[in-house]
Amino acid sequence: QVPNITLNTGAAMPQLGYGVFQVPPDQVVEPVLEALRAGYRSIDTAAVYGNEEGVGRAIAESGVAREDLFVTTKLWNDKQGYDSTLAAFDESLTHLGLDYVDLYLIHWPVPSQDRYVDTWKAMQRLHAEGRAKAIGVSNFQIPHLRRLLDETDVVPAVNQIELHPNLPQEQLRAFHAEHGIATEAWSPLGQGKGLLDDTTLASLADKYGRTPAQIVLRWHLQLGNVTIPKSVTPSRIKQNIEVFDFELSAEDVATITALETGVRVGPDPDTFGG
Ligand code: A2P
Numbered sequence: 001q002v003p004n005i006t007l008n009t010g011a012a013m014p015q016l017g018y019g020v021f022q023v024p025p026d027q028v029v030e031p032v033l034e035a036l037r038a039g040y041r042s043i044d045t046a047a048v049y050g051n052e053e054g055v056g057r058a059i060a061e062s063g064v065a066r067e068d069l070f071v072t073t074k075l076w077n078d079k080q081g082y083d084s085t086l087a088a089f090d091e092s093l094t095h096l097g098l099d100y101v102d103l104y105l106i107h108w109p110v111p112s113q114d115r116y117v118d119t120w121k122a123m124q125r126l127h128a129e130g131r132a133k134a135i136g137v138s139n140f141q142i143p144h145l146r147r148l149l150d151e152t153d154v155v156p157a158v159n160q161i162e163l164h165p166n167l168p169q170e171q172l173r174a175f176h177a178e179h180g181i182a183t184e185a186w187s188p189l190g191q192g193k194g195l196l197d198d199t200t201l202a203s204l205a206d207k208y209g210r211t212p213a214q215i216v217l218r219w220h221l222q223l224g225n226v227t228i229p230k231s232v233t234p235s236r237i238k239q240n241i242e243v244f245d246f247e248l249s250a251e252d253v254a255t256i257t258a259l260e261t262g263v264r265v266g267p268d269p270d271t272f273g274g
Helices: 029-038 052-062 082-096 116-128 142-151 170-179 199-208 212-223 234-239 250-257
Strands: 004-006 012-014 042-044 070-075 103-106 135-138 158-162 182-186
Touching: 012 070, 029 052, 029 234, 052 070, 052 082, 070 082, 082 116, 103 116, 103 158, 116 135, 116 142, 135 142, 135 182, 142 170, 158 170, 170 182, 199 212, 199 250, 212 234, 212 250
Parallel strands: 042 070, 070 103, 103 135, 135 158, 158 182
Antiparallel strands: 004 012
């Protein structure tokens, strides 16, 4: 049901996945099972979410074949550095109960630590070993990406960034396109409240007979973004994947992009983490 994009490794990645940011560890199994039943095949977690074990349990219980799933997790900031990255990756695999992930990301650049280049070299090793089928980054800005391109051998497959109609990230998206890096949007709905009450989105929702969330997700897909909406509400989990049977006009896509305010819902990547 969900189309794939092709990463620069040649691997296929579902364009829409299920994100579990802020889902408490003791409450994550049921929503992940719900998402898998609804047809999601890509699950996005992170070591810092503390819920990798629950995600792994849901995957095991679901009965969905491993090769039909695309699992992403992320390295937390305090584990950056060559050896600590290798150790943190082993821990994540143990928590997930898996022997590989489809995508492993550096969660934040943390420029003040200046360890992301060494960290990336460890990620390259995990990739070469086949335990991380693809490697990428998250929250990297253009100067951070440039350093990886200049100083290391593997171009990140993905940069997962805050991206929604209030923050369309046009410069980063253009940079990614130029270098074959897939753009993945976190908080694609701007964390729900506020953005989803916007009157422009409400009138587009009326026009297409969809919800504002579906209009925003469709905007992401038509921009070519990979996206991972988070919800713990079964009806929303279902609604958020029902976005492949309609299309926004180019004009309406532009109208949504014009909702840019530049306001982030999350931290500033240039200073976050120390
Ligand atoms: P909930 O998890 O209670 O269903 P984002 O992915 O941009 O961070 O947004 C996540 C937030 O948006 C969550 O608070 C989630 O609420 C809410 N949300 C997710 N899907 C929808 C939807 N289809 N309609 C309204 N709110 C939604």
